[in-house]
Amino acid sequence: MDSNGAPRLKLTVITDDACEPRSCRGYGGPLMPSAKATAVFCEDACRSRHWRRARARTEAVKAGVTASCPQCGAVWTVGVDRPVFAVYCSPACRKRAWHTRRAPSGGV
Numbered sequence: 001m002d003s004n005g006a007p008r009l010k011l012t013v014i015t016d017d018a019c020e021p022r023s024c025r026g027y028g029g030p031l032m033p034s035a036k037a038t039a040v041f042c043e044d045a046c047r048s049r050h051w052r053r054a055r056a057r058t059e060a061v062k063a064g065v066t067a068s069c070p071q072c073g074a075v076w077t078v079g080v081d082r083p084v085f086a087v088y089c090s091p092a093c094r095k096r097a098w099h100t101r102r103a104p105s106g107g108v
């Protein structure tokens with residue numbers, strides 16, 4: 001196709017790229033307009049955070065450590081479905097537990 005030797009400008013490709021809404025792969029926020037065309041993370045710190053999390057996740061799967069929700073009993077793999085520090089399976093359970101603690105059946 002290009003045997004006639006005419007150099008192809010890549011301008012169209014760049015324009016296409018700029019039209020797509022790009023978001024950070026780590027944080028999920030929008031990338032800076034100044035970000036490189038190949039950038040997938042908003043900043044270096046975000047990139048290392050992303051990879052650290054990815055590695056922690058892999059190790060968690062290998063270790064197979066599970067935790068369970070004190071509110072509903074749901075079980076999950078620590079660091080995979082939920083963060084390592086998660087106590088409850090969902091915000092709903094955390095809220096329910098908080099209400100239970102705050103409103104003792106005996107009354108004030």
Ligand SMILES: [Zn+2]
Nearest residue numbers: 024027042046
């Ligand atoms: Zn980011």
Ligand SMILES: [Zn+2]
Nearest residue numbers: 069072089093
């Ligand atoms: Zn729960």
